[in-house]
Amino acid sequence: xxxxxxxxDNNATTQVDPRVFEAxxxxxxxxxxxxxxxxxxxxxxxxEAVDYAREQIAALIGSSEKEIIFxxxxxxxxxLAIKGVFxxxxxxxxxxITLSTEHKAVLDTCxxxxxxxxxxxxxxxxxxGLIAVDAIAAAIKPNTILVTVMYGxxxxxxxxxxxxxxxxxxxxxxxxxxxxxxxxGKIPVDVLADHIDLMSFTAHKMYGPKGVGALYVRRKNPRVxxxxxxxxxxxxxxxxxxTLNVPGIVxxxxxxxxARLEMAEESARLMVMRDRLETELxxxxxxxxxGNKEHRLPHTSNISFKYVEGEGLMMGIKDVxxxxxxxxxSASLEPSYVLKSLGLDDELAHSSLRFGLGRFxxxxxxxxxIKLVSEAVNKLRDMSPLWEMFKEGIDLKSIEWSEx
Amino acid sequence: xxxxxxxxxxxxxxxxxxxxxxxxTNVGTGLVGAPECGDVMRLQIEVNHETGIIEDAxxxxxxxxxxxxxxxxxxxxxxxxxxxxxxxIDNMEIVEELxxxxxxxxxxxLAEDAIRSAINDYRAKNGLxxxxxxxxxx
Numbered sequence: 353x354x355x356x357x358x359x360x361d362n363n364a365t366t367q368v369d370p371r372v373f374e375a376x377x378x379x380x381x382x383x384x385x386x387x388x389x390x391x392x393x394x395x396x397x398x399x400e401a402v403d404y405a406r407e408q409i410a411a412l413i414g415s416s417e418k419e420i421i422f423x424x425x426x427x428x429x430x431x432l433a434i435k436g437v438f439x440x441x442x443x444x445x446x447x448x449i450t451l452s453t454e455h456k457a458v459l460d461t462c463x464x465x466x467x468x469x470x471x472x473x474x475x476x477x478x479x480x481g482l483i484a485v486d487a488i489a490a491a492i493k494p495n496t497i498l499v500t501v502m503y504g505x506x507x508x509x510x511x512x513x514x515x516x517x518x519x520x521x522x523x524x525x526x527x528x529x530x531x532x533x534x535x536x537g538k539i540p541v542d543v544l545a546d547h548i549d550l551m552s553f554t555a556h557k558m559y560g561p562k563g564v565g566a567l568y569v570r571r572k573n574p575r576v577x578x579x580x581x582x583x584x585x586x587x588x589x590x591x592x593x594x595t596l597n598v599p600g601i602v603x604x605x606x607x608x609x610x611a612r613l614e615m616a617e618e619s620a621r622l623m624v625m626r627d628r629l630e631t632e633l634x635x636x637x638x639x640x641x642x643g644n645k646e647h648r649l650p651h652t653s654n655i656s657f658k659y660v661e662g663e664g665l666m667m668g669i670k671d672v673x674x675x676x677x678x679x680x681x682s683a684s685l686e687p688s689y690v691l692k693s694l695g696l697d698d699e700l701a702h703s704s705l706r707f708g709l710g711r712f713x714x715x716x717x718x719x720x721x722i723k724l725v726s727e728a729v730n731k732l733r734d735m736s737p738l739w740e741m742f743k744e745g746i747d748l749k750s751i752e753w754s755e756x
Numbered sequence: 757x758x759x760x761x762x763x764x765x766x767x768x769x770x771x772x773x774x775x776x777x778x779x780x781t782n783v784g785t786g787l788v789g790a791p792e793c794g795d796v797m798r799l800q801i802e803v804n805h806e807t808g809i810i811e812d813a814x815x816x817x818x819x820x821x822x823x824x825x826x827x828x829x830x831x832x833x834x835x836x837x838x839x840x841x842x843x844x845i846d847n848m849e850i851v852e853e854l855x856x857x858x859x860x861x862x863x864x865x866l867a868e869d870a871i872r873s874a875i876n877d878y879r880a881k882n883g884l885x886x887x888x889x890x891x892x893x894x
Contacts, residue, residue: 661794663820667759667767687794698792735773735824737798737816738791753790754869 356671358717362557362710363506363534363652364675368603369559369711375606376561379599387596388587398598405605412608413551414542415568421588422596425565426533427457429552430500432567432592433529434461436578437498437550438470441527445495447471451483451512452693454502458531462500471495479694480644481510489520498527503535503551507677507690507706508643509652511535518547527576533557533565537611538619538649543568549576555600559711560607564600567592622709623650625718629707630655632722636729638742642677642691642704651709656691656700659739660732665705668728672721677704699738699748759821760855766825771832774814776800784878786870795819795863797827799870801834801842803878810834810842815870822860826850826867839875843887 359367379401387402389395406417423429434448450462452474462472473491477483488499499521504511514530521528529550535541536551537558543551554565569591570576577591584593630653633639638658654677657665662676677688687701705725709718733739741748759767776783782803789795796819802812813831817824829850834842850856850864876886 659818661819661823663794664767664818664824667764667821687792698794702791702794735770735816736818737787737796738818740775740816748791751787753792753796754788754873 354716354720358672358721360707360709360713360717360721361673361675362713363509363706363708365556365562366559366710367712368561369607369610371610372560372603372606376599376603379602383598385598387598388585398596401598401602402596405601405608408605408609408612409566412541412612413536413553413568414544416571418589419543419568419571421567421569421591422601423565423567423592424563424597425556426455426531426552426554427565429554429565429567430455430457430529430531431461432578432581433550433552433569434458434498434500435465435581436591437527437529437576438465438468439579440577441497445493445497447473447493447496449473449475449488449491449496449499451475451477451501453477453481453505453508453690454500455506455531455533458500458502477693481505481508481642481690481694482644482647483512483517485513485516485520488517489524492520492524492526496524496526498529500529500531503530503532503541504538504649504652505643505690506534507675507688508654508694509534509649510643511539511647511649513647514548515546521549522547527574534649534652537608537615538651540615543570549574550578555604555607558607558611561600561603564597564604566604618711619650622713625713625715626651626653626707626709629653629709629718629722633657633725636726639729640700642694642696653707654691654704655707656696656704657729658700658703659736659742660703660729662687662703662705664732665703665725665728668732669721669724672724674708675706677701677706762829762854763821763825763856766828766854767821770815770824770828772812772814772828772835773816775816776802776812776814781881782878784874784876784881786873786875786877788869788873789819789823789866791818795823795866797823797866797870799827799830799867799874801874801878803839808838810837810839819863819866820860822854822856822863823866825854826856826863827870829853830867830871834871839878842871842875845871 383397385394385398387398406420410417527549531552536553549570551568556562640656642654677691691701778785784801786799797817799815801810813834815827817827847864847868
């Protein structure tokens with residue numbers, strides 16, 4: 353029996369896997385010690401659990417467990433990586449290279465650093481959302497200390513050429529950070545093969561709990577250090593103070609272990625469902641896929657339904673939880689900056705929906721979603737003046753719109 | 757953000773969707789908003805030349821649920837009103853009727869603009885001066 357509403361917003365967050373939840377429970381009421389307490393069994397038990405989780409997490413990304421720094425989530429990891437490198441390597445330079453389609457946690461951190469004297473280059477992506485490695489190579493200067501490029505884009509799902517960018521940075525002696533929040537646990541990520549120096553990721557995007565994330569910090573070739581942004585007890589090799597969130601970390605570890613063991617099967621299954629959803633929805637007239645079709649996450653699809661406004665469409669499909677690139681709720685009325693970066697017309701950017709499938713998505717839910725979205729798009733087009741004009745062959749660009 | 761029951765009702769069962777023949781002299785058409793803002797409303801009125809009463813009103817809207825509801829409500833209110841009565845419709849009445857939250861007030865403003873624009877189109881077609889809006893919304 354189909355249960356409503358249907359959750360297709362797994363790029364925003366995911367349900368905790370019951371196996372993860374089960375692994376976490378003893379660490380609330382029984383093993384509640386502080387992992388930094390060295391003098392009694394309560395502390396030892398927690399420390400042991402944290403060490404084990406660190407191994408589970410390291411195994412997923414091909415790192416050593418000593419290279420995992422626990423944080424509160426990917427936003428903190430991004431802040432720590434970028435601000436930490438900027439401070440630590442100030443004597444080497446002040447130039448940072450990033451993309452205009454990064455998450456706000458990266459872009460706003462860079463903007464903050466610009467006020468502190470950093471020079472930041474925001475590279476534009478191509479129409480398919482991807483950056484050319486050559487463009488990064490051309491932007492590297494003698495004072496460049498860091499390149500930060502996200503692994504998989506949160507709105508589009510497109511995968512940047514991380515391995516090539518990593519190789520380039522290694523060759524040019526520049527540190528490479530990637531925000532891999534959407535990618536880790538969904539596709540194979542190997543920090544060594546990808547030449548990644550710093551990598552942000554988080555538990556809640558891969559069926560773990562919210563409030564716990566990690567920053568991978570390379571220890572060898574080169575040994576990377578970041579200046580702590582949180583001062584205190586000197587936890588996490590001095591890079592991030594604060595009592596460890598033991599239950600969260602245990603859950604994060606378990607989530608990584610499940611991902612490592614089940615990823616291949618799971619991503620293949622999700623891709624089949626995603627492709628079916630996409631194929632059916634793209635059969636609707638004037639609907640377009642946003643972002644590169646080949647290089648992308650297996651569970652994400654971003655589609656624009658031209659002449660229909662995204663927020664209005666979401667209301668018509670209220671039994672399906674998705675995200676829209678439209679932001680009519682904000683005072684600015686600005687649509688998604690990521691979609692605009694692709695050079696999309698505003699009306700296409702306003703007309704987009706992001707579908708994010710997940711571990712618990714069923715075929716039945718996809719069937720229902722296809723039907724509901726198709727009906728809603730058709731209904732809204734019947735009441736859209738833009739659709740009527742399009743059907744009459746009127747070029748919308750020829751009209752002088754009254755801005756308000 | 758949750759929508760009010762009235763917005764949901766207008767969105768689910770919009771009143772008076774459609775198109776009037778804009779070549780007729782007794783039909784006024786208002787097209788307001790812009791695709792890049794995420795809202796476009798087209799509101800049309802059909803006026804009885806003899807009585808000056810709005811006998812029919814139709815709309816089509818590209819926008820969020822509140823924009824659709826605002827224009828749907830506007831067409832409902834317009835039918836049977838005289839031009840002068842129609843001009844007195846204030847956007848805040850729409851806000852109150854639909855219980856629009858502050859971030860959606862612009863939808864009601866757009867509906868009011870659409871009414872004025874349709875009336876002015878009708879007046880222009882019939883050799884009358886456009887009526888200037890006395891209020892500014894900001």
